[in-house]
Amino acid sequence: MTDHRSAPDPYPTGRVPEDELGRVPEWLRQPAPEVAPGRADRLRIALGGHSGKLLGGVLVLVLLAFFGLVGGLGYQGFQRWRGPAAEHPTVSLPVGEQASSSASPPPAAGPFDGTPAAGFPEGAAGIALPRAKRTGPFTDKQVADTLTRVRKALVTARLDRTFFTAKDPERLVRQFAPDARADLRDDFPTGEAGTYATRLAPGARLTADQPRVKGRVSYRATKDSQGIRLLEVTTNFVWAYAFPTASTEPGDGVVVVHDTVVWSVAHPDDVDRSSAGLWIDKADSYASNIDCAAFDKGLLALGKPSFGGPADPDPEAVFDPDKTVDLPDTC
Template sequence: MGDDFRPANKSGLFARHGNTIIISVLAAVTLVVGVLSVRQTHPELLSGLFGTGPGPAVAAVPVPLTPTVDLAHPFAGTAVEGWADGEAGIVAPTAAPLAGFTRAQVADALDRARRALISARIDPRVLHGTDVGLLVDQFAAPKRAEVLASPHLRTAIAEGSTLLEGVPVKATGTMSVHAGRRGELIIDMNHSFAYAFTPRDRAVPAGPMQIISVVRAQSQYGFYGLADWPGVGRGLIPLDHSRFFYSMSCSAAVRGYLAPADAERVNPGGATPEEDRKRIFDPSLPMPDPKGTC
C-alpha cells in the first residue's frame, strides 16, 4: 500500500460572459472598490495616480483580526471532537491463545504493537524528531535502520511547525490480530489521528481546520516470538502501511512530513470528494481513493 496526499482546495475562476455592457459596469465598480480599498489601506499609492495624497492628519487605520478558534480547545465543533485523547484512542483487543501462541504471548504481541503505534503517531518526541529512537528501539534489530530512515512509518512534523502545547492528539480506530505463517502473528491497525498546530499568526485562523491536520493510517506489524525468524530473530517488524493526509500543507506532504493548511494559507481539504472525506474521519471504512496526490 502506498502513501497518498490530498491537496487543499484551489479556488476556481468565474466563467466569463459575452455581454460587453455588463463587463464594463463590473469593471467600473471594481475600479471604484479597488480605489476605496487602496485609499483605506495604502493612501500613499494614490498620490502618483491622481496627483494627490492624504493630508498630514490622515492615516490608515488597521483593522484588527479576531481569532475564530479557541486555541485551548481547537477540536471543539469539529468532526474529531468526540475522539479519544492520545493513547486512549488505541485499544488492543482481548488476547486469546492463537496458532501456538499462549494468551500471554498474544497479549505481549498486541501490547508491543500498541506501544509502537503510540510512539509512531502520538508521542511528541517522535513526531517532532527529537527522539525517534523511542520508536526504532521497539522493533527487531534488523529492521531498525529501515524505521529510522523512513518518515512514512511515523507522523513526522515538518520543520517550522509545532503542535499546540497542552493539546493532546486525537485518535480513533481499531486493532486486530490473526495468525500468519507458523510462528508469526499479524497485527492490523486502522486509525485516524488529528493534530492541532500552533498557528503561524495567532490572529489569523479563520476556522479550526486551518490548524488541524488529520492522518488516516493503516499499519500492519508482524510479531515473531516462538522461535528465531530468518533475518529477523524475534520481535516486532513493520510489514505494510498506508496513510492519507487531510487538511495539510502539500509542500510538506510530498516530502513525507505533516504541516497544517495555514502554512500555505489554503482552504483545507476543499477539493476532497465527500466519499473520501467520510473515509478519512471513519477508519472503519476502506482507505480513501489512492489516486489523489499533491
Template sequence: MSDKPAEEPPSTPEIPDDVWEQFARDTEHEIRVSAPKEPSARAREVTERLKKKGAEPEGWRTGPAWQEMNGRARRKRRLWAVLGVPLAAAVAVVAMKPSLIPGDPFGGKAESDSAAASPLAPETAAPTAAPSAADSETPTLDRPFAGSPALNWADGAAGIVLPKAKAVGVHSKDRVQLALKQAQKFLVDANLDPKTVAGARPTDALAVLDPEQPGMIEELNTSLRTPAKAHDPLMMFSRFDPKDVRLVGDVVKTRGRITFKKGEHSGVEIHADYTFVYPVVRTDGSTEVTRTIVRRVIDLEVLDPARYQVTPGRLSVALYNADFGNSACDVYDGYFHPDFPSAEPTGAAASGPTTDPYDRSKDIGEGEACGTVSRT
C-alpha cells in the same frame, strides 16, 4: 358634612392572591409549552443534510462557511426577539423563578467542549458510514476541535485500547499480551509522542521493531535521515516542522482499533487501523488554528523463533499504509505541511478526488493521486 377629601381609588387595582397564583401557574404552563426545544440528533442530521443538499462540500482550504455561520447567528437573534413578547408578560414569574426561561438569557458561561461532547465507546469493528456532519464552527486556541467529529474521540493513548489476549498457535497468552503492548507502544511513539510530532527521531517506536527483518530498519533510518518521495517517513511517523507549526495544547484525538489473529507464518498478526487528528497553529504569532488528519493501517507480526531468524521480543512489519488529510501535495521533506484558510496553499495543486478524512468505513486507497478533503 366632612371637609376631608375623598380617597382616590388606587391607580393599580389590587389582585386577589388566588387570582395572582392562578396567573403564575397559567403563565408558567405557557412558557413551558411555547419554549423552543433542543432538536434530536436525528433532526439535526436531517436539517444539516437538507441545508447542504445541492451545495458543494466545504473546501478544506477555504475554512468555515462564514456566511452560514452569520446566518445562524441572525436566526438566534430573531428567535429571542419573538420570545420577548410572552416573556415581557411573564416578567413577575421570571423574577421569582428565572430558571423557567429556556437557554441562558443572562449570559451564563457556555458549556465547554468536554462537557458537551459525550465520549464515544471504543471502536470494535469498522464503522458502516462516515461520522455525521458537525456544526460549522471555527477551531480556536481554546477549542481546537470545534466543528470536528473528533471532538468526542478519545484523547491520545486513551484511544488505543488493547483487546483481551489469548494464546495463538505456539505463542502463549503472555507472549501475545506482550506483543499487543509493543504494538501500542509503537503507535504511541510514532504518532502521539510530542517529541516525535515535533520532528524528533521516534526512538521508542524503532526499538519495538526487529532489526533482523531485512531492510526495514535501514529503510526507516534512510527516510528519517534523507526524506524523499521514495523514502517518506510520514508513511510511518507523524511529524511537523517545528520551525513552521506547533500543536495546539497537548491533546491529539484518536480513533481506531487493534485486532489480532493467527498469521500465515506460524505467528501472530496484529492489525492496527487508527486515525489521528492534530490541531496546529503557525509559529509566526498567528492564532489561526487548522487540523491535519492522518489515518494509518499497519500489520505487525510475531514470528515463530523456531522457524525464523528473529529477535525475541521484537515485532516485524508485514504491511503499512497511510492517508493524510490537509497536508501539502508532493512535498517530501519529512514533515506534514497543513494549509491554513487565510494563507496561500503550498505544494502542488491537488489532482485527486475529494474525500472525507474522518470516514473510517472505507479502506485506504492504493496509489491514488493527492486530493482534497471535504472537512478538517
C-alpha cells in the same frame, strides 16, 4: 393580559352620587377660569373620577409626591425617548497608558470543535487493545506481549511529541527486532516513514491540545511465504492533530492522518534471535489539510484548507477509520 378598553359606565343616566365618592370640593365644581390646571392637577382629576374615597386620596397624594420629586427629570427623559435621538457629547481621552473595564471573554473554542474529531478520545486513550487469548501456536501471554509492543510503538510513532521533533528516529526504531531496524532507518530520509510515523516539519508546531484518536486493533495467527508462523496485528487509526491557525472556521487548524499498518511477530521457534521481535509488514496512509511539500518528505505541517474541490475527499470521510485510505491525492 391587561385590558385597556373603557369599562361600561355604571351610572349611565346620571353622574356618580356624592355618597359614593364623598363630597366633591368646590374648586372642582367651579375651577378658576384664569388658571389652567397643571399636569399633576389633570392627573388628580382623572383619578378622582375612578377611585373610592380612601384609595383615591392615597393614590393622589402618592402620585403627586412622585411627580413632584422626579417629574422634571423623568418627563424630560420620556420626551427625549419619544423624540429623535440627539448626539451625546463625548469627553477627550487622557494622554498616557489606559485600561478599560470589559466583560470576561467567553471560553476559547477547542480546535477540534465542529469536526468529527471533537468526539474522539484524547491521545493514548483512543488506542484500545482487544482481549488477548491463545491464537494458533501463540499462547495468551505471547499475544498479550505482542499487543503491548504494538501499542507502545503506536504511542511513540503517532503521539510522542519528543519523537516528532527528535533529530533521529531511534526512539521508535529500537522497539523493533534488530534485523528490522536498518530498513526502518532508511524509511525516514525517503519519507516512507510517514505512512506509520509522525514527524513535524521544521518550524511546524502543535497546540497544547492532545491529538484525537479513533480506530481499532485486531490480530490473527498466520504464516508467511516461507512457512514462518506469525502473529499478525492490524491497526487502523485516524489521528487528528491541532496546529495553531488564525482561521475561525471549524477544522482549519486540524491535520488528519489515517493509517492502516500490519505489524508482525514471528514465533520464537521459527527465527533467529536477531529476527525475534516486532516488524512492520505493510503500511498505508493518507493525510488531509497538509503542507504537501513537507508531506512528500514524510513530514507533517498545516497546509491551506483544500476541502470542497471536485477531486477533494469528503470532509467527513477523512475522519472515519471505516473509510478506505485509497482516496484521491489532493496535493
